[in-house]
């Protein structure tokens with residue numbers, strides 16, 4: 001159900017359990033008033049279905065993204081404990097991950113490797129690509145339903161062990177990951193957030209155990225909520241993987257993932273998780289000016305390759321009630 005919208009054409013798109021509510025506002029330029037009238041409906045649709053796309057939102061300024069995100073989602077968050085390169089645009093508005101245009105970004109619940117993950121992610125398409133560049137969504141409960149029961153049980157029992165090696169010139173440096181030049185601040189952040197650290201000169205290795213599943217606090221749904229498949233060595237293209245393994249070994253890779261007890265996630269298990277995402281992914285084309293809001297627990301996001309210029313901005317929020 002997508003009740004409660006006013007002055008809008010609303011459709012719910014569905015693919016193998018993933019839903020995206022597509023909203024076309026009917027307003028004549030007064031987009032802020034439209035958002036004010038529809039705040040409750042947008043929030044309710046996001047928590048019920050996982051993702052809402054507002055076509056031609058009318059948002060013009062970057063700062064407006066943060067204001068709307070706060071009105072609909074709650075307090076905006078800094079991008080801490082980074083795992084990909086992004087730039088601050090203004091306040092707590094960032095660029096989305098700045099990976100080369102020919103790369104795919106696998107589906108993920110934002111920052112689910114961290115203890116400080118956002119409840120919601122707001123994406124604003126400031127410039128649509130010439131072709132491609134969609135931000136697909138996939139329902140985290142639908143992904144869970146497709147995974148083999150034995151694998152789910154094992155992850156439910158042990159969680160995920162994420163390992164990272166921060167070094168200059170290969171993945172993120174610790175300075176970029178933790179947004180500081182002060183090793184003491186990194187140590188204090190890590191000790192506050194249950195992250196084990198090991199320094200080797202200027203190289204930092206970290207290990208952190210996190211749950212693999214989550215129960216949504218509003219809907220009570222059990223979902224697959226982690227980035228095991230994205231951190232896993234098999235997420236790298238084969239040529240890159242082989243080169244990096246030769247250079248650093250599995251424990252020295254910029255990112256890797258294991259079962260929480262340290263045992264390996266096999267190639268077949270990685271393939272099963274990847275297939276579950278592929279089967280449930282729903283991708284809508286961006287137009288410049290579109291705004292998409294996702295419930296980060298219910299729904300993962302990713303990115304498809306693109307041509308031409310593309311600019312997608314992000315604000316992340318934490319529910320305050």
Ligand SMILES: O=C(O)CCC(=O)C(=O)O
Pocket residue numbers: 095096097105110133134135301302303312
């Ligand atoms: O650029 C996008 O559409 C999303 C990129 C992404 O997955 C991210 O920044 O977490």
